[in-house]
Amino acid sequence: MERLQKVIAHAGVASRRKAEEMITEGKVKVNGKVVKELGTKVSSNDDVEVEGVPIVKEAPVYYLLYKPRGVISSVKDDKGRKVVTDYLPEVEERIFPVGRLDYDTSGVLLLTNDGEFANLLMHPKHEIDKVYIAKTKGIPTDDQLKKMKKGMTVEGEKMKAVHVKIMSTEHKKGTAIVQVILHEGKNRQVRKMFDALGVPVDKLKRERYGSITLHGMNAGDHRPLKPHEVKQLRQQAEENVK
Template sequence: MERLQKVMAQAGVASRRKSEEMITQGRVKVNKETVMELGTKVSPQDDIEVDGVPLQREAPVYYLLYKPRGVISSVKDDRGRKVVTDYMPEIEERLFPIGRLDYDTSGLILLTNDGEFANKLMHPKHKIDKVYIVKSRGIPTREQIKQLKKGMEIEGEFLKAEDARITSTDGKRNTAIIELTLHQGKNRQLRKMFDTLGVPVDKLKRERYGFLDLHGLNAGDYRPLKPHEVKQLRQLADENVK
């Protein structure tokens, strides 16, 4: 038996707090009866409806995908472009990505059908390290690297890297490889920051998410997360939002 709002959150209806609001608003039925008590517990055999729509419950699953460039971080695209779930056709569960990677960015992205887990990791205070590798057209100066860590106002948003360091340069080609750590996950954040510095991004890849990396995977490959990895991610997010 689990609390009704937890089951709703896991099914991706809404966050647990929003699910509680939906219950108290009388929008949820269990076995055809409207339920407004937040302490209500349900079993896997109970029928749940939200706004008249039956709740589809699945066992929670968790995957890590090495997203290639030129792929949308979504489950469908109205322009017919490739989406992340195209690389996992044999997975029967209804997956969705946790957060996003830009169309032109490759690297590590997580997918699940556990809405509560996804909301926990995407909490604005989670502060989970996300490590990116940038190949730049131009070699940033020491002051520009400092500026990335200090932060900058762009289009009304304050964007910053938690850490940034040049790992290699190529003077002949005028390129550099920079490793950056982000806690934020703003749309096209690193590309905007580098464009503001006048050092455009040529290639961008997310190498790590927390303690997870792409070891043993090629672009387009995926693997299920191990139970201890899921537990560790939950603990990491809980620690960071306290």
């Protein structure tokens, strides 16, 4: 027997917190009856519906996608633009991205149907390293990099980099390649921080997520995560809780 909100999250319908809201709002049925109690437990024999749609009990799957630029980190787009799941057409399970990379950012994106796993990785207290490489229009100063590490308030939101390092510079072109490591996953965080410093980002790529890299892959490629990689990610998230 498992809690109803956990079953909904595992099915990839919503995060556990969102699932709890759906239950209390009367959007969930068990065996044809609306259930609003958060403590409700269900078994694999129970039929669960969310907003009239039956939950399909799927085995958990985990994928790595090298997300290209110009793709939406979603399972559908009302404007008809390309979405990340378009790159995994053979996957029958109802997968969704773990967090997001913005439209113009490429790199490591994990996809799964395991809501609990996704929530574990995305919570900032679990301190999973997200390593980005940014090409900037302008060369950041040491003081600007220190601001990023110390923490900045951008558009009313506190943002902080765990580590920032200039990898190379082209003084004639006035550009730099900068490595940025985050634990947070706020919307367009790297771009917003550099914009606030007056050093806009030209190109951005996420090179690593925890222990997962793009080794041997090209943009648009995908592969299943190996069991030991899934285990490593879980361990990294659980070990880092303060």
